[in-house]
Amino acid sequence: xxxxxxxxxxxxxxxxxxxxxxxxxxxxxxxxxxxxxxxxxxxxxxxxxxxxxxxxxxxxxxxxxxxxxxxxxxxxxxxxxxxxxxxxxxxxxxxxxxxxxxxxxxxxxxxxxxxxxxxxxxxxxxxxxxxxxxxxxxxxxxxxxxxxxxxxxxxxxxxxxxxxxxxxxxxxxxxxxxxxxxxxxxxxxxxxxxxxxxxxxxxxxxxxxxxxxxxxxxxxxxxxxxxxxxxxxxxxxxxxxxxxxxxxxxxxxxxxxxxxxxxxxxxxxxxxxxxxxxxxxxxxxxxxxxxxxxxxxxxxxxxxxxxxxxxxxxxxxxxxxxxxxxxxxxxxxxxxxxxxxxxxxxxxxxxxxxxxxxxxxxxxxxxxxxxxxxxxxxxxxxxxxxxxxxxxxxxxxxxxxxxxxxxxxxxxxxxxxxxxxxxxxxxxxxxxxxxxxxxxxxxxxxxxxxxxxxxxxxxxxxxxxxxxxxxxxxxxxxxxxxxxxxxxxxxxxxxxxxxxxxxxxxxxxxxxxxxxxxxxxxxxxxxxxxxxxxxxxxxxxxxxxxxxxxxxxxxxxxxxxxxxxxxxxxxxxxxxxxxxxxxxxxxxxxxxxxxxxxxxxxxxxxxxxxxxxxxxxxxxxxxxxxxxxxxxxxxxxxxxxxxxxxx
Amino acid sequence: xxxxxxxxxxxxxxxxxxxxxxxxxxxxxxxxxxxxxxxxxxxxxxxxxxxxxxxxxxxxxxxxxxxxxxxxxxxxxxxxxxxxxxxxxxxxxxxxxxxxxxxxxxxxxxxxxxxxxxxxxxxxxxxxxxxxxxxxxxxxxxxxxxxxxxxxxxxxxxxxxxxxxxxxxxxxxxxxxxxxxxxxxxx
Numbered sequence: 048x049x050x051x052x053x054x055x056x057x058x059x060x061x062x063x064x065x066x067x068x069x070x071x072x073x074x075x076x077x078x079x080x081x082x083x084x085x086x087x088x089x090x091x092x093x094x095x096x097x098x099x100x101x102x103x104x105x106x107x108x109x110x111x112x113x114x115x116x117x118x119x120x121x122x123x124x125x126x127x128x129x130x131x132x133x134x135x136x137x138x139x140x141x142x143x144x145x146x147x148x149x150x151x152x153x154x155x156x157x158x159x160x161x162x163x164x165x166x167x168x169x170x171x172x173x174x175x176x177x178x179x180x181x182x183x184x185x186x187x188x189x190x191x192x193x194x195x196x197x198x199x200x201x202x203x204x205x206x207x208x209x210x211x212x213x214x215x216x217x218x219x220x221x222x223x224x225x226x227x228x229x230x231x232x233x234x235x236x237x238x239x240x241x242x243x244x245x246x247x248x249x250x251x252x253x254x255x256x257x258x259x260x261x262x263x264x265x266x267x268x269x270x271x272x273x274x275x276x277x278x279x280x281x282x283x284x285x286x287x288x289x290x291x292x293x294x295x296x297x298x299x300x301x302x303x304x305x306x307x308x309x310x311x312x313x314x315x316x317x318x319x320x321x322x323x324x325x326x327x328x329x330x331x332x333x334x335x336x337x338x339x340x341x342x343x344x345x346x347x348x349x350x351x352x353x354x355x356x357x358x359x360x361x362x363x364x365x366x367x368x369x370x371x372x373x374x375x376x377x378x379x380x381x382x383x384x385x386x387x388x389x390x391x392x393x394x395x396x397x398x399x400x401x402x403x404x405x406x407x408x409x410x411x412x413x414x415x416x417x418x419x420x421x422x423x424x425x426x427x428x429x430x431x432x433x434x435x436x437x438x439x440x441x442x443x444x445x446x447x448x449x450x451x452x453x454x455x456x457x458x459x460x461x462x463x464x465x466x467x468x469x470x471x472x473x474x475x476x477x478x479x480x481x482x483x484x485x486x487x488x489x490x491x492x493x494x495x496x497x498x499x500x501x502x503x504x505x506x507x508x509x510x511x512x513x514x515x516x517x518x519x520x521x522x523x524x525x526x527x528x529x530x531x532x533x534x535x536x537x538x539x540x541x542x543x544x545x546x547x548x549x550x551x552x553x554x555x556x557x558x559x560x561x562x563x564x565x566x567x568x569x570x571x572x573x574x575x576x577x578x579x580x581x582x583x584x585x586x587x588x589x590x591x592x593x594x595x596x597x598x599x600x601x602x603x604x605x606x607x608x609x610x611x612x613x614x615x616x617x618x619x620x621x622x623x624x625x626x627x628x629x630x631x632x633x634x635x636x637x638x639x640x641x642x643x644x645x646x647x648x649x650x651x652x653x654x655x656x657x658x659x660x661x662x663x664x665x666x667x668x669x670x671x672x673x674x675x676x677x678x679x680x681x682x683x684x685x686x687x688x689x690x691x692x693x694x
Numbered sequence: 695x696x697x698x699x700x701x702x703x704x705x706x707x708x709x710x711x712x713x714x715x716x717x718x719x720x721x722x723x724x725x726x727x728x729x730x731x732x733x734x735x736x737x738x739x740x741x742x743x744x745x746x747x748x749x750x751x752x753x754x755x756x757x758x759x760x761x762x763x764x765x766x767x768x769x770x771x772x773x774x775x776x777x778x779x780x781x782x783x784x785x786x787x788x789x790x791x792x793x794x795x796x797x798x799x800x801x802x803x804x805x806x807x808x809x810x811x812x813x814x815x816x817x818x819x820x821x822x823x824x825x826x827x828x829x830x831x832x833x834x835x836x837x838x839x840x841x842x843x844x845x846x847x848x849x850x851x852x853x854x855x856x857x858x859x860x861x862x863x864x865x866x867x868x869x870x871x872x873x874x875x876x877x878x879x880x881x
Contacts, residue, residue, distance in 0.1 A: 061700050064707025071710040113753075113766075130773060551794050608830070612785070612800045612837035621799040623784045647844060654781055657843040658828075 114463055115433060118391055121471020125154065137468025140461055144204055148370040149384035149452075153472045162205070162371035164310055169226035171298045171309075175345045177219040181210055185456070186289045186341060187269045187276070203285065206453035209444070214362055220351030221359025225374060233300040235326045243326060253331025256324055261557040262287075264522075265511070268336070281554055283511055283522065284315060291337035299329055307505075316508040319560035367451065384452065390436070391472040436466050494518045500572035507559055515577070523556065528579035528649060532638045537629075538570035539563070548625035548633075550615075579641070581648050587636040592670035600671025603664055613655075616675060624655060631676040639669045758787075758808050759862055767859060774856025777849055778807060781841065800837050810861035817868075818854050825850045 117131035121138075128135060138155075145161045146152060168177075184205040210218070243249045267280035269288040278286065294302075301308070303325060306315040351359075360377075363369060367384075369377040435446065441462060443450035457465070494515040496504050504510070510519035513526045529538070543566050545556040561569075578584070604610045613623035620626075630639075641648070643665045646655045660668070753772035757763040767775060778786075784796045786807040797803060805812045813821070824832050826847075828840030841850065858865045 058700065061703035061707070064710075065703035068703075068706040068710030071714055075713060129776065132776065551792065553793065607836065608839075609836040612839075613796065619799075621785075621796045622794075623796045652780075654784070656781075656828075656839050656841045656845075658840060659843065 112433065115467045115470055118467045118470030121468060122391065122473045133464045133467050134471060136461075137464035137466070137471075140457070140465045141468050144206075144455060144457075144465070145371050146387070148379070149367060149382075151382060151386040151388050153388040164312070165222060165225055165372045165374045166227050167225060167309060169223045170228070170230045171294055171302075172223075173295070174219045174223040174348045174351065175342055176293055177222050178215050178348065179342055179345045180205070181208065181215055181218060182344075183207060186293075186338070187278075187286060202456040206455045208366055208453045210366075216348070217355050217359035218362050218366075218368075219348070219359070220355035221357075221363055224351055224356055227375065230295075230297045230301050233297045235322060239322055239326055243323065249327055249330040250334040251331075253327035253329070254335065256327045257331050259558065260318070260324075260328075261555045264554040264557055279553075281522070283520070287332070287336055289336060289338040289341055291333045291335065292339075292341045296329065296333055299332060300325065303329065314508055314511045316511070316557070316559060317506045318557075319562065321560070324560075387469065388472055391470040433466055433470070436469055437462055440465065496572065496576075498572075499568045503565055503569055507561070512556075522554065525650065526573065527577055528582070530574040530577045531579040531582040531584065531635065531641075532649075533573070533633055534635055535570045535574045537633045538573055539566045542566035542569055549622065550626060551622045579638075579649055582635075582637045582641045584635065584637055587640055587669070589636055589673060592636070592666070592673055594674075596667045596670035597674045598671075600667035600669070603668055604671055608658075627672060627675055629675065629677040630672040631674055634672065636669055636673060639672055640665055643668055755860060757862065758806075758860065765859055767856070770852045771856045771859050773849070774852035774854070777845065777853055778856055781845070782807060782853070802835055802837075804838065807857055808860040808862050810863045810865055813857060814861055814863070814865045818858075821854045821857065822847075822850050825853060 114133075117134035120128060120131045121134045124131070124134075141147070141152060141155060147155050147157050148161050172180075184203050184207060186203075240249075243252060246252060263280035265281045265283035267278045267282060267286045267288075269276050269278050269286070271277075280286075298309075302315075303318065304320060305317055306313045307317065363374070364377060368374075369379045370383050373379075439446050439450075439452065440455050441457075442454055443452040444454075494510065494517075495501070496515075509515070509526070512520045512523035514520065515525075516527045519525075533541075542561050543563060545558060547555045604616075611620040613621040615622060615626040616628060638649070642655075643658075643660055645657050646653050647657055753767040753775060755765045755767055755775060757765060779791065783790050784792075785800055785804045786797070788795050788797060788806065790796075797806075807813075816824075820832075824834065824838065825845070826840060826842030828836070828842075829838035830836040831840055845853075
């Protein structure tokens with residue numbers, strides 16, 4: 048009865064609307080099923096990777112915003128991960144900026160050396176320089192005051208501390224009195240000075256020498272190219288554009304002669320200088336790499352008083368300088384800053400805090416708790432972990448006015464990468480990583496050769512650019528298997544007179560002026576101890592190859608496989624691979640055959656693809672490559688030096 | 695009673711309409727049932743300064759010919775970009791991370807990787823074969839070496855995906871044959 052009445056009573060429009068409304072609500076709720084749980088409190092118990100079933104590690108979208116998504120990879124992956132370049136770069140930056148000096152970070156150990164040792168800094172620079180440096184540790188700036196030139200950050204690793212004038216006076220007074228090992232005056236013989244002067248301006252000659260020695264492989268110089276400041280050179284060592292205005296002449300000479308006596312952990316190799324080179328290069332550095340404007344804002348400073356020195360020492364401790372710089376009588380304190388080993392959230396123990404309304408400026412699945420409560424305070428930054436981290440790194444006082452943390456300068460891209468790496472920090476070291484440290488870059492060398500080679504290895508700092516058995520730099524080729532690749536005699540020649548095999552590269556191996564005796568010692572060690580198990584040195588010998596084989600090999604090289612698209616022979620060919628002009632003197636036949644068989648086994652990640660040559664083809668190609676020899680006249684030291692000078 | 699019912703139904707209907715309208719306006723997802731995989735049209739160009747670049751993408755790439763145009767890459771395309779800059783850039787671009795390009799040393803000149811005028815006409819299968827077998831394997835210049843033994847099939851696929859997204863003029867996927875036999879379309 049009631050139903051009939053109602054059917055009559057309710058107009059048809061309302062009925063249709065109600066039915067349609069119900070249908071639409073169902074349609075709405077159905078897809079929302081998958082969206083809503085993300086907005087609710089996710090869990091009451093910590094979520095860790097081990098708790099998740101294998102299938103749950105697949106997310107429909109990045110758990111972090113796209114730019115930082117690789118942070119999630121870092122929750123589980125240790126070591127190299129080529130798929131996540133930003134994460135790896137960010138981890139390198141964590142080490143580069145010495146974040147570990149003050150903060151505890153997951154799987155990153157405190158390296159042997161952080162900032163420069165200041166035990167003898169008084170012998171290196173003046174009090175005025177320290178004052179200027181502490182006030183603003185930047186020397187190269189654009190016309191508009193920027194510190195990035197040509198897209199490359201010139202920022203030193205030293206952050207900016209907020210120091211009052213009195214504090215600057217005190218710390219500079221304290222540091223300039225640090226002269227544990229005083230330096231005597233230096234002098235060059237008058238005969239040498241006269242001989243150099245007779246040839247022309249010593250500064251100009253020094254510049255040529257500086258270029259020939261390829262100092263720019265590690266040190267950058269800012270040059271003015273049509274009004275635009277550009278950085279040229281590597282970033283292994285500090286940028287040197289204005290170093291002549293910084294260091295004292297006697298320190299420079301002593302440093303170049305033996306860097307390790309000033310700074311035990313330095314990466315600077317000890318060159319075998321002769322007096323003429325030393326005179327010319329120091330004249331160049333002190334005469335041309337200068338800027339008279341640099342110190343114009345620094346007041347004239349008097350010799351330090353005892354009061355200044357003692358309050359400077361207190362400040363040195365209070366500001367945390369000792370966390371990075373060692374100085375006699377001051378010890379670093381552990382955990383100067385908060386523990387950041389769980390600052391990242393992906394994968395680690397976290398609670399999703401999404402109890403606030405959706406209209407608030409919160410990105411709910413970015414804000415998760417970490418081990419340390421965040422000091423967000425009264426600041427205006429958006430309440431997301433990413434915004435917080437970035438504000439804290441680039442301007443800590445915008446987050447907390449009384450922050451102890453200094454301001455770090457880096458490009459936005461670097462800042463994003465650093466943030467990505469921090470977002471991958473998820474707590475205690477991960478057991479599956481086997482205790483592997485994330486970054487070995489600045490750790491103690493794990494490759495400890497002994498004997499004569501060990502000494503030379505330390506003196507020339509080979510590991511700064513070359514890798515040995517997994518430890519070392521990435522700028523130059525990995526030498527772990529060099530003994531199988533290169534012939535011993537070629538190594539001896541090359542070490543004394545390094546010539547590039549890749550003519551288009553602007554960085555080259557510096558000329559260390561290695562003596563024949565030392566070169567022989569190094570070549571002997573490389574040939575005997577750094578060999579590949581995949582190359583049998585006795586498997587192939589030069590005498591097996593006949594001219595007919597070489598002739599067929601040439602056909603294969605030129606016509607069938609067209610290797611000249613990447614390799615130069617004579618004066619034509621490509622420059623993706625090394626020039627093969629001297630392959631016969633350089634490479635061992637066993638290496639060439641193994642390489643043609645599978646290059647990736649010998650050098651993982653090499654561009655040269657693995658191909659399916661028949662074994663006859665491999666022998667023919669090897670025979671051809673062994674006939675490629677340059678006459679020794681072409682690689683006389685004089686010729687090479689002129690080559691280098693053109694660069 | 696009658697009035698109450700009328701008011702209630704109008705309220706429910708009105709609210710539903712408002713909901714539909716607001717959801718259509720604010721939600722970028724499409725109105726499909728869950729479970730069906732929907733791929734959003736790539737939004738490009740993306741205004742710089744937006745807080746996060748295209749939620750759901752992994753990497754970005756500036757168009758070679760027009761730096762104002764920013765492409766957002768999904769995971770596969772981003773991996774293709776990485777492999778491209780490791781292996782291919784040396785000959786298939788006019789500028790390389792190391793400076794000069796080897797392109798001028800190779801003849802016939804290899805196509806630029808974003809040259810849609812040439813590469814859009816080549817099918818995915820054919821591109822994959824060329825990368826895997828090299829020029830020598832598909833009857834083209836032997837200067838292109840084969841990468842089939844150095845790269846996995848997945849990596850080669852991601853290279854093709856990257857190639858497609860950077861193509862100028864833009865690449866459009868050829869129309870697939872319809873599921874309905876009576877409306878079959880040709881490519």
